[in-house]
Amino acid sequence: MTGSSSGKKWLTLATVCFGLFMINLDGNVVNLAMPTIIRQFHANLSQMEWISNAYLLTFAVFLITLGRLGDQVGRKKLFLSGMVLFTLGSALCGAAQGVGQLIAFRVVQGIGGSAMMPATLSLLTATFPREERGRAMGFWGAVSGLAFIMGPVIGGYLTQSGLGEALNSFIGIREFWRFVFFINVPFGALAFVLGLAVVKESRDDTVGGRPDIVGVILASCTVFLLTFGFVEGPRHGWLLARRELVVAGLAVHPLGLSIVPIMLVLALVLGVIFLRYEKGKRVDPLVDLSLFANRNYSVGMTAGVILNFALMGAIFLVPLYCQSVLGIDPIHTGTLMLPFALALLVASPLAGLLSDHIGGKYVLIVGMVILAFSSVLMARFQVDTRAVQLILPFVVMGIGMGLSMTPLTNLTLDGVVPQKAGGASGVLSTTRQIGAVMGVAIFSVILQARMVDSMEVNAGRIPGMPPAAQKVLVGYVAGGGLYGFSDEAGKGLASRLAAAAPQVKDLSVGVDHAMKQSFTDSINATFLMSALVGAGAVGVAFMMKGKRRQKRDGEADSQEEAA
Numbered sequence: 001m002t003g004s005s006s007g008k009k010w011l012t013l014a015t016v017c018f019g020l021f022m023i024n025l026d027g028n029v030v031n032l033a034m035p036t037i038i039r040q041f042h043a044n045l046s047q048m049e050w051i052s053n054a055y056l057l058t059f060a061v062f063l064i065t066l067g068r069l070g071d072q073v074g075r076k077k078l079f080l081s082g083m084v085l086f087t088l089g090s091a092l093c094g095a096a097q098g099v100g101q102l103i104a105f106r107v108v109q110g111i112g113g114s115a116m117m118p119a120t121l122s123l124l125t126a127t128f129p130r131e132e133r134g135r136a137m138g139f140w141g142a143v144s145g146l147a148f149i150m151g152p153v154i155g156g157y158l159t160q161s162g163l164g165e166a167l168n169s170f171i172g173i174r175e176f177w178r179f180v181f182f183i184n185v186p187f188g189a190l191a192f193v194l195g196l197a198v199v200k201e202s203r204d205d206t207v208g209g210r211p212d213i214v215g216v217i218l219a220s221c222t223v224f225l226l227t228f229g230f231v232e233g234p235r236h237g238w239l240l241a242r243r244e245l246v247v248a249g250l251a252v253h254p255l256g257l258s259i260v261p262i263m264l265v266l267a268l269v270l271g272v273i274f275l276r277y278e279k280g281k282r283v284d285p286l287v288d289l290s291l292f293a294n295r296n297y298s299v300g301m302t303a304g305v306i307l308n309f310a311l312m313g314a315i316f317l318v319p320l321y322c323q324s325v326l327g328i329d330p331i332h333t334g335t336l337m338l339p340f341a342l343a344l345l346v347a348s349p350l351a352g353l354l355s356d357h358i359g360g361k362y363v364l365i366v367g368m369v370i371l372a373f374s375s376v377l378m379a380r381f382q383v384d385t386r387a388v389q390l391i392l393p394f395v396v397m398g399i400g401m402g403l404s405m406t407p408l409t410n411l412t413l414d415g416v417v418p419q420k421a422g423g424a425s426g427v428l429s430t431t432r433q434i435g436a437v438m439g440v441a442i443f444s445v446i447l448q449a450r451m452v453d454s455m456e457v458n459a460g461r462i463p464g465m466p467p468a469a470q471k472v473l474v475g476y477v478a479g480g481g482l483y484g485f486s487d488e489a490g491k492g493l494a495s496r497l498a499a500a501a502p503q504v505k506d507l508s509v510g511v512d513h514a515m516k517q518s519f520t521d522s523i524n525a526t527f528l529m530s531a532l533v534g535a536g537a538v539g540v541a542f543m544m545k546g547k548r549r550q551k552r553d554g555e556a557d558s559q560e561e562a563a
Contacts, residue, residue, distance in 0.1 A: 011198040012127050013136050016120045017143040018191045019083055022184055023113040024147035026055070026090070029155035033177040036159055040175060041099040053231055054103045058110025059117075060227045060433045065216045066111075067118030067426015068286050071204035072211075075119045075126065075422055080195050082115025087188030094181035117429050122421035125413055126202040131356055134410050138352020141406035142345050145398070149341040152319065152334030155180055204419040215286030218274035225267035226434060230441040233260045238445070291416065291424050299543045300412025301428060305435035306537040307368065307404060313439025314375055314530035315397075317447065317523050322390075325383060325516045336387055340394040347402025352410070360407030365541050367403025372534035374400050379527035383516045411544055443526050451522035452478045458517050462510035468500040473511065477518065 030052065038048050070078035089108030096102040120140065128136045162168040162176035173179065236242055237258035278285045292298045322333040347367075354363045374397035409428075416424045455477045459470040476496075497507060 008198050008200070009127055011194070012123065012200070013139060015191060015194040015199055016079070016123055017139060018187070018194070019079065019116045020120045020140065021143050021147045022086065022187060022191070023116055024144050025151050025154065026086075026109060026113070026184065029151040029158075029180055030055075033155055033159040033180045036175075036177045037099075037102070040177070041102070043099045047099045047103070049235070050103050051099070051106060054106040055110045055113075056231065056437070057224060057227055058107045059114045060430060060437070061220050061224045062111055062114035063118055063430040063433065064219050064223070064287065064423075064426045066115045067122070067429070068423040069211075070115075070119050070122060070426075071420065071422035072284075074201045074203045075122045076195065076199045076201040078115050078422075079119035079123060079199065080192060082112045082119065083188055083192050083195065084112070085109075086112030086116060087185055087192070088112070090181045090184035090188065094178040094185075118422055118425035121409070121413065121425035121428070122418075123199060123202065125416065125421040125425070126418040127200065130414065133414075134352040134355035134360060134407070135349065136352070137410040138349040138355075138406045141351070141402065141409065142348035145344040145348065145401055145405070146341050149337050149344070150334070152337070154183075154334075156334055158183065202418065204422070210284050212278075212281065212284055212286040215274065215278055215281070218270055218277060219286055222267050222270040222274055223430060223434070225263045225270065227437050229260045229263040229267060230434075230437045233258075233441045234444045234448070236260050286423070287427055288420055288423055291420065291427070294415040296411050296415050296544050297413070297424065299540060300408060301431050303537050303540040303544070304408055304412065304428065304432045305438075306533060306540060307371075307408065308432045308435035309439035309442075310375070310530045310533035310537065311371065311401065311439070312436035313443035313533075314378070314527050316440055317443070317526060318378075321381060321520070321523050322387075325381075325520055326385065326387065328387065336390060337394060339391050340398040343395045343398025344402045347399045348406045351403045351406040355407045355410055360411045361541070361544050363403055364407040364411065364544070365538055367400050367405075367407070368534060368538045368541055369400075370396060371400030371404055372531045372538065375527045375531035375534060379524040379531065381520055381524055381527075383513070383520050408541075443529070446529055447522045447526050448477075450525040451518050454518040454521040455514065458514040458521075462507065462514055465507060465510060466500070469497050469507065472496050472500045473514065 034048055034051065037043065037051065041047075043051075066078060066082070086109055089105050089110075089112055092105040092108060093102055096105055124136050124140060125133065158179040159177050162173065162179050163171070168174070168176070173182075238260055239258060241256055241258045275289070278287050279289055318337070319333050322328045322336060328336065351360075351363050351367065354360075374393055377393040377396060412428060413421065413424060452474060455474050456470075459465060459473045462470075497511065
C-alpha cells in the first residue's frame, strides 16, 4: 500500500468521525438551549418535547432504509448527501421563526443524520482491513462518546455567550440559542469538502438497485411505532390514558386506554410481517436476514441493545441529579463530566489497539464489568455529595464505556462482508437507538415509582408536616413532578401545600430536603438496576467469538483495493 493511499485511509477516518461528532452532538446539545427557545417562542411543554423527539424519531426511523440504500447507490454518496441535508437542516433550525418551523426543520436534520450514521460504520468497514479495524473503531467510539459528553458544555456555552461579544456583534445575532444550530454550518461545509476529496466510493455490487418499497414501509412503520411508544409511554401512560392524544382535532383514547400499548402491539405485528416478508424476498431485500446467521452479528446486536438500555437509561439521570439535588448549573454540570470524556478518549483507542492484537471478546467483557461497577459506584450518591466525589465514578464509567463500545461494534461487524456493511450498520444503529430509547423510558418509570415510595417515607419526617400536606407532596411526585424543574405540576405546588397546611408558616426547608432525598434515593435504586442489566450484557458477551483472525496473504491489499 502506498503512503498516499495509507494517508487517505486515515483522512477518511477523520472525515467520518467529523460527521459522527456532528450527529451525536446534535442529539443532546439542544437540551441546554431548550429553556431559552421555549421563552422566545412561548412554547408549551408538549412542543418542547417534540423539538427533541422530532429529531430522535426521524433519525431512528430511516436508519435501516438509508443504510441499505447506501449499499445500493454508494456509501460515499449517502454520507455526503446526508451531510448536505443535515447542514441545511441546521441552518434552517437556526433561522426558524416559530416552534412549528423548528420542529419541521429538526425532521430535516434527523433524515440527514440517519443517512450519515450507518455510512460512518460501513465506510470504515470497507476502507480498513480487519487487522486495523479495531483501531479505526476505537477512534470512532471515542468521538461518539466525546460528542455525547461535550453536548451539554457546548450547548450551555453557546446559549449563554454565543460566539463571543465581538463575533456576536459582527454577525448581528442577539438570540444566542441560534448558534447551537448555526455552528454546524461551517463544520458541515468543511466535512463535505473533505469527504469529496478523500473518501472512496464503495457499494454492494451484488444488488440490482431496485428499492424494496414494501420493506421500507413496513420497517419504517415498525420502528416509528416502537420508538414513539417508548418515548411517549411515561407521558401518556403505559396502559391507561394519563392524557389525551389529539390527532386532527380528535382525542384518541379508546376505552380509556393509552395509545402507547396499542402502538407497541402494532409495532410487534408489523415487525413479524416485515421479517416474514423479507425472508421470502429473494432479490434485493431491505434487510439481508442471512446476516443473522453470523453468531457475532446476532449476539453483538443483542448485547448492544442491552448495553445501550442500561447505559443510556441511567446516564440521563446524572445531569438531573447534579442540577436538582446538588444545585450545579448546566454549564458546570457539563464541565463536571469532562473526566468521563477524557477517560473515554483514552480507553476507546486503547480498546481498539488491544482488540487488533489479542482479540476483542475479553476486552469487551472487562469493559462491561467495569461499566456495571461504575453504576454501583453511582448508586452511592447522597444529598450532600460534593462535586469532587463524582470524579471517580465518572472516570470508571468512561473507562468501561471505552473498553466496551469499541470492541462490541468491531466484533459485531467483523464477519460482515464489506459489500453488506451499509445494511448491517443500519440495522445495528437502529437496534441500539431503540435500546437507548427503551432504557430512558423504562428507567424513568422505575425512577418515578421509587421516588413515590421514598417520598411517602421522607414526607412523614418533615417536622410539623400534617398528613394532608404529606399527601399533596406524594401526589405531586406521583403525577410526574420532579424537584427543580419548572413543569406544569410544580407551578402550583406551593399554593397547594399552603392550602393543605395553612397553620404551618414555613415548610420550605423540610420540603426541599424531602424532595432532594427522595430524588437521590430513586436515582440510586435506578443505578443499581442499571448495574444488574449491565451484568446481563456481560453474560451475552461470553457467547461471542473473540479470537483475533489471522490475516491471509494479500488480504489487506485486496480489501483496500475494494475500498
